[in-house]
Amino acid sequence: xxxxxxxxxxxxxxxxxxxxxxxxxxxxxxxxxxxxxxxxxxxxxxxxxxxxxxxxxxxxxxxxxxxxxxxxxxxxxxxxxxxxxxxxxxxxxxxxxxxxxxxxxxxxxxxxxxxxxxxxxxxxxxxxxxxxxxxxxxxxxxxxxxxxxxxxxxxxxxxxxxxxxxxxxxxxxxxxxxxxxxxxxxxxxxxxxxxxxxxxxxxxxxxxxxxxxxxxxxxxxxxxxxxxxxxxxxxxxxxxxxxxxxxxxxxxxxxxxxxxxxxxxxxxxxxxxxxxxxxxxxxxxxxxxxxxxxxxxxxxxxxxxxxxxxxxxxxxxxxxxxxxxxxxxxxxxxxxxxxxxxxxxxxxxxxxxxxxxxxxxxxxxxxxxxxxxxxx
Amino acid sequence: xxxxxxxxxxxxxxxxxxxxxxxxxxxxxxxxxxxxxxxxxxxxxxxxxxxxxxxxxxxxxxxxxxxxxxxxxxxxxxxxxxxxxxxxxxxxxxxxxxxxxxxxxxxxxxxxxxxxxxxxxxxxxxxxxxxxxxxxxxxxxxxxxxxxxxxxxxxxxxxxxxxxxxxxxxxxxxxxxxxxxxxxxxxxxxxxxxxxxxxxxxxxxxxxxxxxxxxxxxxxxxxxxxxxxxxxxxxxxxxxxxxxxxxxxxxxxxxxxxxxxxxxxxxxxxxxxxxxxxxxxxxxxxxxxxxxxxxxxxxxxxxxxxxxxxxxxxxxxxxxxxxxxxxxxxxxxxxxxxxxxxxxxxxxxxxxxxxxxxxxxxxxxxxxxxxxxxxx
Numbered sequence: 149x150x151x152x153x154x155x156x157x158x159x160x161x162x163x164x165x166x167x168x169x170x171x172x173x174x175x176x177x178x179x180x181x182x183x184x185x186x187x188x189x190x191x192x193x194x195x196x197x198x199x200x201x202x203x204x205x206x207x208x209x210x211x212x213x214x215x216x217x218x219x220x221x222x223x224x225x226x227x228x229x230x231x232x233x234x235x236x237x238x239x240x241x242x243x244x245x246x247x248x249x250x251x252x253x254x255x256x257x258x259x260x261x262x263x264x265x266x267x268x269x270x271x272x273x274x275x276x277x278x279x280x281x282x283x284x285x286x287x288x289x290x291x292x293x294x295x296x297x298x299x300x301x302x303x304x305x306x307x308x309x310x311x312x313x314x315x316x317x318x319x320x321x322x323x324x325x326x327x328x329x330x331x332x333x334x335x336x337x338x339x340x341x342x343x344x345x346x347x348x349x350x351x352x353x354x355x356x357x358x359x360x361x362x363x364x365x366x367x368x369x370x371x372x373x374x375x376x377x378x379x380x381x382x383x384x385x386x387x388x389x390x391x392x393x394x395x396x397x398x399x400x401x402x403x404x405x406x407x408x409x410x411x412x413x414x415x416x417x418x419x420x421x422x423x424x425x426x427x428x429x430x431x432x433x434x435x436x437x438x439x440x441x442x443x444x445x446x447x448x449x450x451x452x453x454x455x456x457x458x459x460x461x462x463x464x465x466x467x468x469x470x471x472x473x474x475x476x477x478x479x480x481x482x483x484x485x486x487x488x489x490x491x492x493x494x495x496x497x498x499x500x501x502x503x504x505x506x507x508x509x510x511x512x513x514x515x516x517x518x519x520x521x522x523x524x
Numbered sequence: 525x526x527x528x529x530x531x532x533x534x535x536x537x538x539x540x541x542x543x544x545x546x547x548x549x550x551x552x553x554x555x556x557x558x559x560x561x562x563x564x565x566x567x568x569x570x571x572x573x574x575x576x577x578x579x580x581x582x583x584x585x586x587x588x589x590x591x592x593x594x595x596x597x598x599x600x601x602x603x604x605x606x607x608x609x610x611x612x613x614x615x616x617x618x619x620x621x622x623x624x625x626x627x628x629x630x631x632x633x634x635x636x637x638x639x640x641x642x643x644x645x646x647x648x649x650x651x652x653x654x655x656x657x658x659x660x661x662x663x664x665x666x667x668x669x670x671x672x673x674x675x676x677x678x679x680x681x682x683x684x685x686x687x688x689x690x691x692x693x694x695x696x697x698x699x700x701x702x703x704x705x706x707x708x709x710x711x712x713x714x715x716x717x718x719x720x721x722x723x724x725x726x727x728x729x730x731x732x733x734x735x736x737x738x739x740x741x742x743x744x745x746x747x748x749x750x751x752x753x754x755x756x757x758x759x760x761x762x763x764x765x766x767x768x769x770x771x772x773x774x775x776x777x778x779x780x781x782x783x784x785x786x787x788x789x790x791x792x793x794x795x796x797x798x799x800x801x802x803x804x805x806x807x808x809x810x811x812x813x814x815x816x817x818x819x820x821x822x823x824x825x826x827x828x829x830x831x832x833x834x835x836x837x838x839x840x841x842x843x844x845x846x847x848x849x850x851x852x853x854x855x856x857x858x859x860x861x862x863x864x865x866x867x868x869x870x871x872x873x874x875x876x877x878x879x880x881x882x883x884x885x886x887x888x889x890x891x892x893x894x895x896x897x898x899x900x
Contacts, residue, residue, distance in 0.1 A: 189845070193852040218820065218845040225821050226841065234837045444594065445601050461610045465602065469565070469594040476569040476852055 150329045152290075152360040154392050160506040164384070165408050167498045170361070170392055172290035173331055174230070175237040177205040179392055179413035180497050182399060182490040183240060184421065187213050189223075189233040192421045193480045194487075196235045202456070202484065203491040206238035206290075208416050211283055212247035216268045220286045228288025240335075240416070241289035243280040243322075245296045246365070246397075257297065259314060277318040281325045281334075289332060293363060293396075294322045296337040301371040308341035312350050315339045323357050335394060337365040342375050344382045351386035361414075362387055363394040368417075373403065380410035387411070401430055401493060402517050408497045409510045420486035425479035427471035430489040432496075434518035436464075438482070443468045456488035457481075526705045528666075528736040530768050536882040540760070541784050543877045546737070546768050548666035549707055550606070551613040553581040555768055555789035556873050558775060558866040559616060560797065563589050565599075565609040568797045569856045570863075572611045578832070578860065579867040582614035582666075584792050587659055588623035591651075592644045596662045604664025616711075616792070617665035619656040619698075621672045622741070622772070633673065635690060653694040657701045657710075665708060669739060669772075670698045672713040677747040684717035688726050691715045699733050711770060713741040718751050720758045727762035738763055739770040740788075749779065756786035763787070777806055777869060778893050784873045785886045796862035801855035803847035806865040808872075810894035812840075814858070819844045832864035833857075 151173035158167040168179040184191045184199060185208045191199055199207060209229050214220070226232035229239055245262075248255055252264035261276035280295035295318050297311040319336050326334040336357040340346030355362060364383065367376045380395070387393050392413040398404065399417020407415060420430060427438040429450045436443075436450065449459035450467065458467065458481040470478025500509035527549035534543040544555040560567045560575060561584045567575055575583060585605050590596070602608035605615055621638075624631055628640035637652035656671035671694050673687040695712050702710040712733040716722030731738060740759065743752045756771070763769050768789040774780065775793020783791060796806060803814040805826045812819075812826065825835035826843065834843065834857040846854025876885035 188849050188851060189842075190851050190853045193856075195853065195856070217849055218841070222821050222841060222845070226823060226839070232839075232842055234842075445598050447602060463602070463608075465594070465598060466565075466608055466610075469598070473564050473593055475564055475566050476855065477566045477571065479852065480569075480571070 150333075150360070151331055152329060152333045154360055154390060156390065158502050160501040161504045162507050163409055164411055165497075165501050165506050166411070166413060167501045168392060168413055172206075172238045172333070174239065174290050175205045177238055178498070180404070180408045180494045181206065181414050182404065182487075182494055183208050183414065183416040184487050185210070185416055185418045186233070186235075187418070188217065189214060189229050191483075192425065193476065193483050194421075196233065198457075198484060199235075199487075200237070202487050204237070204487070206240060207235065208240045208242065209287065209289065210244070210247060211241045211280065211287065212244035212251070214287060215244060215283050216266050220283055224286045228286070230288055238291070239287075239289045240291040241284050241287050241293065242396075243284070243293040243295040244275060245280070245293075246298050248275070249298045257314070259317065277321040278325050281322050285332065291361065292326060292332050292334050294319045294334060294336045294357075296339060296365055298339065298366045298369065299341050301342065301369060303341060305343055305346075308339075308343055308346055311341075312339045312346050316350070316353055319354065319357055329359060333360050335361045335363045337363045337396070338383065339366045340379075341366055342371055342379060344379070347379050347382050348386055351383045355386065355388040358388045358391055361392045361394060363396055364412075365396050367395065368397045368403065373406070376403070377406055377410060380407065380412065384411050399490065401432060401489065402514065402519065404490065404493055405497065405510055405513050405517075408494075408501075409506060420490055421483045424482035424486045427468070427478065427482065429467075429482050430486045431523060432489070432493065432513070433516050434523035437522050438464060438468045438471050440522060450482075450485050451489070454485060454488060454492065456485050458485040526709075526736070527707055528705060528709045530736055530766060532766065534878050536877040537880045538883050539785055540787055541873075541877050541882050542787070542789060543874050544768060544789055548582075548614040548709070550615065550666055551581045553614055554874070556780070556784045556870045557582065557790050558780065558863075558870055559584050559790065559792040560863050561586070561792055561794045562609070562611075563794070564593065565590060565605050567859075568801065569852065569859050570797075572609065574833075574860060575863075576613070578863050580613070580863070582616060583611065584616045584618065585663065585665065586620070586623060587617045587656065587663065588620035588627070590663060591620060591659050592642050596659055600662045604662070606664055614667070615663075615665045616667040617660050617663050617669065618772075619660070619669040619671040620651060621656070621669075622674050624651070625674045633690070635693065653697040654701050657698050661708065667737065668702060668708050668710050670695045670710060670712045670733075672715060672741055674715065674742045674745065675717050677718065677745060679717060681719055681722075684715075684719055684722055687717075688715045688722050692726070692729055695730065695733050705735060709736050711737045711739045713739045713772070714759065715742045717742055718747055718755060720755070723755050723758050724762055727759045731762065731764040734764040734767055737768045737770060737790075739772055741772050743771065744773045744779065744793075749782070752779070753782055753786060756783065756788065760787050775866065777808060777865065778890065778895065780866065780869055781873065781886055781889050784870075785882060796866055797859045800858035800862045803844070803854065803858065805843075805858050806862045807899060808865070808869065808889070809892050810899035813898050814840060814844045814847050816898060826858075826861050827865070830861060830864060830868065832861050834861040
C-alpha cells in the first residue's frame with residue numbers, strides 16, 4: 149500500500165490554485181509549501197529543531213552532493229539521511245541531474261547515463277537513471293526525483309527537444325525500478341526549456357508516470373521571470389489530476405506568489421539561506437541588505453510584522469553588526485527570518501485561496517513588491 | 525548598596541579550593557565557573573538560549589573588539605551589551621588591555637595610556653585607564669576589568685617589573701572612577717609575569733583594590749603549564765579573603781582542574797569554541813580531532829557520558845561530515861559539546877570539593893588525561 153496521498157482541500161474559484169495536504173510516511177505537508185534546502189544533510193546554519201519551529205514539514209537534500217560526500221556507504225550504514233541528520237519529518241532528494249549539468253566540468257551525456265567529474269576532488273563518476281534511483285533508495289528520502297537532463301536557457305530548440313526526449317527515456321527507466329511506493333514516491337520532471345510545444349508535450353507524456361506528484365524542471369535557471377510565468381501558464385492544463393505540482397529551484401517571495409497564482413503547490417530553493425549568510429533579509433515588499441550603513445543604529449526588528457525568533461529578539465543594528473563582523477550567529481538569524489518569511493507567505497497564500505481571493509491578493513501583493521530596490 | 529556579594533559555600537579540607545556563589549545584578553553564579561567568551565557580543569555560533577541550556581550563568585565580551593566594532597556609540601544607543609545581544613544573565617568585560625598588547629601593531633605605551641592601531645581598519649586610537657572604564661560603563665557589564673599591561677613570557681625581569689608597576693598605577697586610576705559598585709564591579713588584575721617575587725608583590729598590592737573579586741592576568745600566554753601552576757601556588761596565600769579568584773584566558777580541561785586545585789574560582793577562554801569550529805571536541809580524557817578518518821563511520825556520540833544536545837542526537841560520523849564539509853552546523857554542535865564539557869567538569873569539581881575529595885579527584889583525573897593524544 150502506498151504511504152502517500154494528496155488531498156485537495158480548497159480550489160480558488162478564479163485561478164484554480166489549490167490548498168492541499170500531502171501525506172508521506174514521515175509527515176503531513178500542507179501545500180502551497182516552501183521546502184528549505186539541506187544540501188549536505190544540513191540546512192545551512194540551522195538545527196532540525198529550528199526548522200520545525202519555523203514550520204518546515206519537509207526539507208530537501210541533494211543526491212549529487214551526498215553521493216560525493218560523505219558518500220552513500222556511510223549514509224547506508226547510518227540507516228539513511230533521516231537518522232544521519234536527526235530529521236524525522238519528510239525529506240525530498242533531487243536526482244543529481246541538475247548538479248551534474250550545472251556544477252560538473254567534463255560531463256559527457258549518452259543515452260545510457262552521465263560521466264562527470266566530482267566538484268569536490270575532480271574524480272570521475274558515471275551515473276545512470278538506475279544509479280540515481282539506487283542512491284536515493286539508500287538516502288531513504290520520502291520523495292525521489294527522476295534523473296533528468298536540464299538544459300540552459302538559449303540552448304536552442306533542437307538541443308532542448310533532445311534533452312526532453314532523453315529525460316523521458318530516463319524517466320521510463322527510473323519508473324521501472326521504483327514501482328514500490330510504500331516508502332518512497334518518484335516525482336517525474338517536466339522539461340522542454342522555454343518552448344511552449346515542448347513543455348506541453350513533456351507535460352503530457354511525463355504525467356503518465358506521475359502517481360502522487362509531478363515536478364517542473366529547467367525553469368528559474370537564468371531565463372527572464374515573465375518567460376517562466378508564461379511556461380507555467382502553458383503547462384497548467386496538462387498536469388495530472390489530483391496531484392501536487394512542484395516547481396524546482398524557486399524560492400523568491402515574488403516567484404512563489406506568481407507560481408501559486410499559476411497552480412504551483414511546492415517550491416524549493418537555497419535562496420533564503422544563501423542570501424541570509426550574506427546579510428540579505430527577505431520581506432513581503434522586497435529584500436533588505438543589512439550591510440547598508442543606514443541600519444547601523446536602526447533598533448527596529450528586520451520586519452515588524454514577522455513572528456520569527458530573530459524579529460522577536462534582535463534589532464537590525466545587532467544583526468547588521470553580526471553580518472559585518474562575519475559572525476556565524478548573523479547568518480543563523482537571517483536564515484531563520486528568511487525561511488520564516490516564506491512560511492508566512494505560504495500561510496497568506498492559503499488564506500487567500502480559502503477566501504477565493506487569490507487574484508486580489510496577487511494583484512495587491514505584486515503592486516507593493518520591489519524587485520530591485522532595497523526596501524526600508 | 526553593592527549589587528554584588530560572594531559567599532563561600534564549602535572549602536575543600538586539604539587544598540583550600542572552594543565552592544562559592546557570586547551574586548551580580550543579573551544572576552547568581554556558582555563557582556568554580558567557566559565563562560564562555562562572546563568577543564563581539566555573540567558567543568561564536570551560539571544563541572543566548574543555547575548558552576542558558578548549557579548552564580552558562582555568565583559570559584564575556586571584549587571591550588577592545590566592541591570599541592572598534594560596532595563602536596561604543598551604537599552600544600550606548602542600544603542601552604548596553606545586554607539588550608544589544610539579548611543576554612539577561614551576568615556579563616564580564618575585559619579592559620581591552622590584553623588585546624592592545626596581543627593584537628595591535630604600532631602600539632605605544634606611556635604612563636598616561638596606550639596608542640594603538642585598530643586590528644579592523646588600522647585607524648589610530650588612544651586609550652587611558654579612565655577611557656577603559658568609561659567604555660565598560662557604556663557596555664554595561666556586571667564585572668569590569670582593570671586596564672592592565674600584560675607582558676610576554678621571556679620579556680625579562682625589568683620589563684615585567686615595569687609593567688607590573690604601571691598596571692598598579694593604572695589600577696589606582698581605574699579604581700578612582702569606579703567607586704559605585706551598585707551595578708558594576710571592578711576586578712583588579714595581578715601581573716608579574718613568571719617571577720615569584722613580582723607575583724607576590726603584585727598580589728598583595730592589587731588585593732587592596734579588590735572589593736568582590738580579583739583576577740590573575742599574564743598567565744596562559746605561552747609559558748609552560750608547570751610554570752603557570754607554580755605561579756598559582758605562589759600567589760595562593762595572598763588573595764583577598766572571601767573573594768572569587770579569576771584566572772584569565774584559561775579554558776582547557778586539564779588547566780581548569782589544575783587551577784581549581786590551586787584555589788581558582790573563575791575561568792574564561794575562547795578555546796572551547798575556537799577549536800570546535802575546527803572540529804576538535806573536548807572530553808575529560810583529552811581532545812578528539814573529528815577530522816580524523818577513523819571517525820567517518822563511527823556512529824557513537826562524541827562522548828557517551830555527555831548529556832549535551834550534540835551527544836544526545838548526533839554521531840561522530842555526522843559531525844565529522846559537517847566539519848569536513850565546512851558546514852556551520854558542525855561548528856555549532858562541537859561548540860555546544862565543548863562548552864557543556866567544561867560545565868560538566870566544574871560540576872564534577874564542585875562535587876569533589878563538597879566531598880572533601882578534590883585531591884583524589886585531581887590525581888585520578890590527571891592520571892587519565894592525555895595532553896597531546898587524540899583520544900578515542
